[in-house]
Amino acid sequence: MKKLTIIFCAAIALMGCNKKQPEQKINYNVDKFYDLEVLRYEVPDFESLTLKQQSLLYYLTEAALWGRDIIYDQNCRYNLRIRRAVENVYLNYTDKQDQQFLLMEKYLKRVWFSNGIHHHYSEDKFLPEFTREWFVQALQATDTQLDDEVIEVMFNPALMAKRMCQTDGMDLIANSAGNYYGEGMTQQDAENWYAQHKDTTAEPLWIGLNAQLVKDEQGNVQERVYKVGGLYSAALEKVVENLTNALQYTENDEQKLVIEKLIAYYQTGNLQTFNEYAIAWVKDLKSRVDFVNGFTEVYGDPLGITGAWESLVNFKNIEATKRTAILAENAKWFEDNSPTDPQYKKEEVKGVSAKVITAAILGGDCYPATPIGINLPNANWIRKEYGSKSVTIQNITDAYDKAAQGNGFAEEFMLNEEDIQMHNTYGSLTDNCHTDLHECLGHASGKLLPGVSKDDLKEHGSAIEEARADLFALYYIADPKMVELGILPNKDAYKTQYYGQMMNGAITQLVRIEPGKDIEEAHMRNRQLIANWALAHATHNEAAIIEKDGKHYMQINDYEGLRLLFGELLKEIQRITSEGDYDAAKQLIETYAVKVNPELHQEILARYQKLNLAPYKGFVNPVYKAYIGQDGKVVDVNISYDEGYVEQHLRYSRDYSVLPSVN
Ligand code: ZN
Numbered sequence: 001m002k003k004l005t006i007i008f009c010a011a012i013a014l015m016g017c018n019k020k021q022p023e024q025k026i027n028y029n030v031d032k033f034y035d036l037e038v039l040r041y042e043v044p045d046f047e048s049l050t051l052k053q054q055s056l057l058y059y060l061t062e063a064a065l066w067g068r069d070i071i072y073d074q075n076c077r078y079n080l081r082i083r084r085a086v087e088n089v090y091l092n093y094t095d096k097q098d099q100q101f102l103l104m105e106k107y108l109k110r111v112w113f114s115n116g117i118h119h120h121y122s123e124d125k126f127l128p129e130f131t132r133e134w135f136v137q138a139l140q141a142t143d144t145q146l147d148d149e150v151i152e153v154m155f156n157p158a159l160m161a162k163r164m165c166q167t168d169g170m171d172l173i174a175n176s177a178g179n180y181y182g183e184g185m186t187q188q189d190a191e192n193w194y195a196q197h198k199d200t201t202a203e204p205l206w207i208g209l210n211a212q213l214v215k216d217e218q219g220n221v222q223e224r225v226y227k228v229g230g231l232y233s234a235a236l237e238k239v240v241e242n243l244t245n246a247l248q249y250t251e252n253d254e255q256k257l258v259i260e261k262l263i264a265y266y267q268t269g270n271l272q273t274f275n276e277y278a279i280a281w282v283k284d285l286k287s288r289v290d291f292v293n294g295f296t297e298v299y300g301d302p303l304g305i306t307g308a309w310e311s312l313v314n315f316k317n318i319e320a321t322k323r324t325a326i327l328a329e330n331a332k333w334f335e336d337n338s339p340t341d342p343q344y345k346k347e348e349v350k351g352v353s354a355k356v357i358t359a360a361i362l363g364g365d366c367y368p369a370t371p372i373g374i375n376l377p378n379a380n381w382i383r384k385e386y387g388s389k390s391v392t393i394q395n396i397t398d399a400y401d402k403a404a405q406g407n408g409f410a411e412e413f414m415l416n417e418e419d420i421q422m423h424n425t426y427g428s429l430t431d432n433c434h435t436d437l438h439e440c441l442g443h444a445s446g447k448l449l450p451g452v453s454k455d456d457l458k459e460h461g462s463a464i465e466e467a468r469a470d471l472f473a474l475y476y477i478a479d480p481k482m483v484e485l486g487i488l489p490n491k492d493a494y495k496t497q498y499y500g501q502m503m504n505g506a507i508t509q510l511v512r513i514e515p516g517k518d519i520e521e522a523h524m525r526n527r528q529l530i531a532n533w534a535l536a537h538a539t540h541n542e543a544a545i546i547e548k549d550g551k552h553y554m555q556i557n558d559y560e561g562l563r564l565l566f567g568e569l570l571k572e573i574q575r576i577t578s579e580g581d582y583d584a585a586k587q588l589i590e591t592y593a594v595k596v597n598p599e600l601h602q603e604i605l606a607r608y609q610k611l612n613l614a615p616y617k618g619f620v621n622p623v624y625k626a627y628i629g630q631d632g633k634v635v636d637v638n639i640s641y642d643e644g645y646v647e648q649h650l651r652y653s654r655d656y657s658v659l660p661s662v663n
Pocket of ligand 1 (some may be wrong): 438443466469
């Protein structure tokens with residue numbers, strides 16, 4: 001439910017609560033290649049943590065780094081072999097000014113950014129720009145072993161072309177390069193297996209969450225469980241070792257229980273233990289330090305069942321959390337007053353705990369590209385019985401804001417000087433506010449009717465769920481309640497959020513799509529669905545795309561009318577979710593969310609290209625050093641911000657890589 005990625009960057013960072021400047025001179029814009037830019041984030045207030053908290057954080061960050069190889073292998077079974085071979089050539093090839101070598105360096109940077117050979121967002125395989133002939137001789141010159149089969153996967157555009165296939169009517173598993181299903185598995189095989197093993201009890205196990213499904217020689221489908229002693233054992237053993245080290249520095253018994261349960265789950269692969277872990281995690285509300293570590297989000301699996309390994313270690317931003325605490329206290333009011341039908345509302349809104357956090361490290365599927373908000377756990381029954389935790393990651397949004405200052409984007413794509421002014425004044429504040437509403441109230445709102453499952457919407461489930469959370473946020477950010485609660489300063493501030501969402505959803509997010517391609521990613525589909533549906537239903541010209549001097553812009557004529565449209569769509573999408581109405585979901589997505597107007601697309605790409613910006617951002621992590629005393633206890637933890645992108649990845653590959661190349 002996370003992966004709320006940044007939509008466009010505010011020009012001015014308003015949220016000034018934690019701007020303590022570290023002594024180190026920090027380079028925020030680290031690297032840029034293809035459509036990708038690498039930024040650096042700060043960890044403000046790290047120094048204000050106690051030594052015990054810093055020590056806990058340190059071991060959790062180590063546990064986060066040890067899972068890196070897992071996500072490479074989950075993304076495609078060739079990834080580790082390719083990464084290791086290319087890294088070896090990179091380190092040992094003598095002529096480092098060779099044009100072919102420089103092209104290979106760019107390729108390697110891209111592999112690191114995507115945790116593999118497919119674009120992290122579009123899912124398309126990217127091809128090397130260096131020649132196959134050069135590469136083969138470079139492998140020989142550096143004594144690097146790489147099978148022809150793997151070289152063929154790198155260079156042949158037809159092989160493993162898509163990390164995840166979402167094309168209606170195709171076999172979603174046979175046509176996906178992702179490694180959640182073994183060779184020879186079909187969608188039918190997987191669906192049959194899941195249907196046979198599905199847990200239909202009231203407190204179900206999430207069957208398939210932590211396993212690869214494979215076919216044995218007799219053609220029987222089997223699970224290979226991710227656990228110590230199972231698939232990915234070598235990496236998980238290191239994760240467990242560091243979690244065990246972390247145990248001695250826990251802040252309280254609730255937090256200790258969380259880590260103990262997680263260790264037990266990694267050691268056994270037992271999904272009942274995973275449920276106990278998730279419940280303990282939701283209940284741990286007092287600790288300053290918190291973390292996610294495990295097989296979590298299911299966007300990478302075409303069937304949305306198996307979790308990608310990720311980690312995010314963080315601590316509470318106490319000042320900014322006051323904002324989300326207000327929303328959480330009023331959760332019931334928001335649920336009661338939403339435009340959805342009463343039969344789809346939650347009678348009781350339980351434990352929506354929301355906080356603003358400072359990320360301390362990003363790992364696995366959260367690195368280098370990272371979400372700005374997270375809402376977990378994903379199991380609906382746990383959310384209903386025990387609540388969920390929702391976070392906004394403010395030091396990451398601050399880093400985006402810093403990187404975007406004065407980049408010319410708003411000036412190029414916003415219609416009026418007034419829109420730009422509003423954006424500069426309220427953009428950052430309302431972005432954070434939208435994230436809070438989306439994560440803390442949106443995903444947590446509403447209920448499913450008896451007998452309906454979250455899987456009923458199948459391949460459209462993720463996009464519909466994101467639209468539901470976004471619409472909830474959009475509907476309420478314009479509500480007078482936001483001013484009354486002291487979250488927004490006046491009744492007009494929300495307008496820049498409406499403008500930004502409409503502009504982005506219908507126009508500017510197209511910069512992320514290659515010419516001729518459809519929109520596939522769930523969050524992008526969600527945003528275009530909302531914007532294009534609103535435009536199609538704007539019978540009183542509430543909003544429209546207009547042309548001025550040969551360029552197209554979003555124009556909003558009636559903000560309150562637009563709010564009513566958002567409310568209307570929210571009502572319908574809540575109905576679809578509550579009833580599991582697959583046909584209606586499919587109809588909405590296919591009508592509004594997938595297809596791109598080719599002329600508009602071309603114009604937007606050309607305008608964007610002139611700005612020389614990269615549409616996708618990722619991060620380098622800070623470096624933590626722990627000093628250990630003679631009794632084995634941590635005596636000091638040091639943080640620094642000077643490691644480059646290439647250095648960081650080479651270090652991770654050298655120091656945190658224990659998985660075999662073929663798993
Ligand atoms: Zn979301």
